[in-house]
Amino acid sequence: MTGRSTTLGRRQFLAGSLLLPMAFGSVRASAKAAAHVVIVGGGFAGATAARHLARWSPETRISLVLGRDRYWTCPFSNLAVIGERSLSSLEVRRDRLATDNITVVPLAARDFDPLRRTLRLEDDRQLTFDRLVLAPGIDVMPEAIEGHGPDAVDTFPHAWQAGPATDHLARRLRAVPDGGLVILSVPEGPYRCPPGPYERASLMAWWLARHRPRTKLIILDANTSFTKDNLFRAHWQDAHPQRLSWRGRDDDGQLRRVDAARGSVHTDFEDYRPDLACIIPPQRAGAIARVAGLDGGRGWCSVDPRTFASTVHPNVHVIGDAAIANPMPKSAFAAASQARICAAAIAAEFSGRRPPEALLTNTCYSLLTPETAIAVTGSYRGTSEGVETLPGTAGTSPLEAPASLREAEAGHARGWYASARAEAFGE
Ligand SMILES: Cc1cc2nc3c(=O)[nH]c(=O)nc-3n(C[C@H](O)[C@H](O)[C@H](O)COP(=O)(O)OP(=O)(O)OC[C@H]3O[C@@H](n4cnc5c(N)ncnc54)[C@H](O)[C@@H]3O)c2cc1C
Known part of the structure; x- marks a missing residue:
């Protein structure tokens, strides 16, 4: 090369x-x-x-x-x-x-x-x-949400395509007052990086605990379950019991409409006026x-x-x-x-x-804090019928694990990231 x-x-x-x-x-x-x-x-x-x-x-x-x-x-x-x-x-x-x-x-x-x-x-x-x-x-489709659209993305930042938008979201998070409210809304799947919203919620909660300890974070989710949910929920229960709550589709978690002028966010039964609403829009190729x-x-x-x-x-x-x-x-x-x-x-x-033979593999690491992570993994075969999971290869990190294992997984995540960049871009 x-x-x-x-x-x-x-x-x-x-x-x-x-x-x-x-x-x-x-x-x-x-x-x-x-x-x-x-x-x-x-x-x-x-x-x-x-x-x-x-x-x-x-x-x-x-x-x-x-x-x-x-x-x-x-x-x-x-x-x-x-x-x-x-x-x-x-x-x-x-x-x-x-x-x-x-x-x-x-x-x-x-x-x-x-x-x-x-x-x-x-x-x-x-x-x-x-x-x-x-x-x-991907392309994002903010216009698929009533009241939303490309012009309202700065009001409801998603940063689901990294870049300057990531810094904008970071600035908006820093501007949230103590005692405020942050909403993170997850679209119905399929979307880029299934565990990504929950990693973001975990890291935001970690940051809020240190810098805005009285601020609450609510995840509004258009889905009824999510990847590694037992692991994420156990962590949230342990680290952020009063700070972070998750509402799934069956619990009025589906976002119905936003109002960009007021900065408000609406489900079937609730009207929220958050200090920050990170709204991840539906997506397509x-x-x-x-x-x-x-x-x-x-x-x-x-x-x-x-x-x-x-x-x-x-x-x-x-x-x-x-x-x-x-x-x-x-x-x-x-x-x-x-x-x-x-x-x-x-x-x-x-x-x-x-x-x-089309043998495929995936591991998704998710950070719970800057220094700890969990993972889900699987190996697959491409066949004339579609992609099949190879028996015995699908799994997640254990639910009960010492801190040292979660820290080791964060190290694996950093190692994967460096090697993926080297493989793709020759860095
Ligand atoms: C918050 C977040 C965290 C994530 N964390 C992880 C993680 O830890 N591990 C993991 O495995 N994945 C993670 N992902 C998912 C990962 O980013 C995507 O799955 C991955 O980037 C997909 O790669 P891609 O090449 O298909 O698309 P992209 O990486 O988006 O690359 C597509 C490129 O094509 C360009 N392009 C589009 N149209 C055209 C055109 N017409 N002409 C020329 N160029 C064009 C785009 O500008 C872009 O540069 C994360 C995603 C998010 C949002």
């Missing part, structure tokens, strides 16, 4: 030297003429796929279309919300992604034509591809993964989990949060695992081999 850096500069781009149309034809035939794979999205899924494909299929040309936006990791961003980590420590430098066979395209993809195998960039130029891999993550009917109108993309090829357009693969891969959660860990399988399947097909 070393060698000359290749980033598509403006002049090269205008000259079109890297954008000569490729001959259409079968993948095998075009492989001989250096197949071209276009990957959209340079987050955990897209970057991991690009780097593995470059390694396993060195003759393949890869264009990694990652937009102009800077990228901050969501993992560990809840620590930034409580001021225990800087936003800059979450920012990923993506300048190491360009190599001899990876061309980084610092523009957003606008749409694509799966039959003509062309992808249009934001400035209307086109890339032709043999295979397209879409890894755009990033827009580019909803082009050409790829999401079947459901918001998320159905794939063959043996290769992560779309079930709608087999020349297009979808990985990471945008794909449906239940029971795998939408996590960075899962996204990287899917990226490896997708890259291996494409590399195998280009060289006329069968794709390897």
